[in-house]
Amino acid sequence: MIFLFGASFLPYFWLNRRPARYYWESKFDKRIPLIPLFVLPYISLLPLICTGLYFLRGRELTVFLTAYLLANLSASLFWYLFPNGVRRPKVNTRSIFSKALGLLYANDQDTNGCPSGHVYGAVICTYFLTRIFLGDIFVLTAITLWGLLIILSTLFVKQHYIIDVFVGILWAVLTILTTQEVGLRGYF
Numbered sequence: 061m062i063f064l065f066g067a068s069f070l071p072y073f074w075l076n077r078r079p080a081r082y083y084w085e086s087k088f089d090k091r092i093p094l095i096p097l098f099v100l101p102y103i104s105l106l107p108l109i110c111t112g113l114y115f116l117r118g119r120e121l122t123v124f125l126t127a128y129l130l131a132n133l134s135a136s137l138f139w140y141l142f143p144n145g146v147r148r149p150k151v152n153t154r155s156i157f158s159k160a161l162g163l164l165y166a167n168d169q170d171t172n173g174c175p176s177g178h179v180y181g182a183v184i185c186t187y188f189l190t191r192i193f194l195g196d197i198f199v200l201t202a203i204t205l206w207g208l209l210i211i212l213s214t215l216f217v218k219q220h221y222i223i224d225v226f227v228g229i230l231w232a233v234l235t236i237l238t239t240q241e242v243g244l245r246g247y248f
Contacts, residue, residue: 061125062113068129071136072172080145080171089221094149096157098216099164101209105178108185108206116188119243124188127239131180131231138175145170148218161217168219176220179228180235182210187236 109128116124148170151162186207193199211229214220220228 061122065125065129068132068136072132072139072177075136075139075143076169076171078143078171080143080173082142082144083147083221084144084174084223085147085221086223089215092215092218092222094151094218095216096151096155096161098209098213099157099161100213101206102178102213102217102219103160103164104206105181105185105210108182108189108210111203112185112189115192120188120192123239123243124184126242127188127232127235128181128184130239131184131235132177134235135172135175135177135180135231139172142174143171144173146173146218146220146224164217164219173220174224174227175231176214176224176228178214178219179211179225180232182207183229183232184236187232 112124113121148165151165152158153162186203189203190200193203211225214225214228215222
């Protein structure tokens with residue numbers, strides 16, 4: 061299952077090389093400032109995923125992996141059918157955070173915007189991690205804030221538009237509900 065989970069990220073890289081055909085920027089997106097410091101929570105999605113892989117066990121791990129796999133594969137299909145992206149601003153390369161953001165932009169094309177993989181990933185990870193730490197308010201709060209910062213960072217580093225965030229949240233909720241329903245029927 062871990063192998064399939066890892067493999068589900070591969071279509072992103074192929075699709076990320078294609079040019080975007082659609083840009084769904086709203087007037088509100090134009091008002092959101094570029095804040096290079098938010099590159100830190102943005103790049104922290106991988107550690108959040110690893111935290112989930114470390115702490116989740118048994119059925120919770122299986123449902124987590126299945127939800128994330130389903131989200132990745134269905135999002136890849138959406139990105140294939142509707143190649144969409146985000147227009148990025150020029151980055152001031154004076155600060156270390158601006159340099160990190162410039163490096164991110166150089167290695168991650170402006171495509172695969174909606175749904176946001178960072179958003180659905182953060183929601184899925186946060187949901188499953190908070191379920192196992194319900195009794196620890198400190199850990200619960202820390203995980204929730206971590207996920208929320210990742211979601212907000214997608215806007216402040218100009219990797220996504222507002223619609224990408226909303227659709228990413230909906231994507232996560234639907235894949236979680238789908239996998240839990242299938243899991244309740246005894247398939248996991």
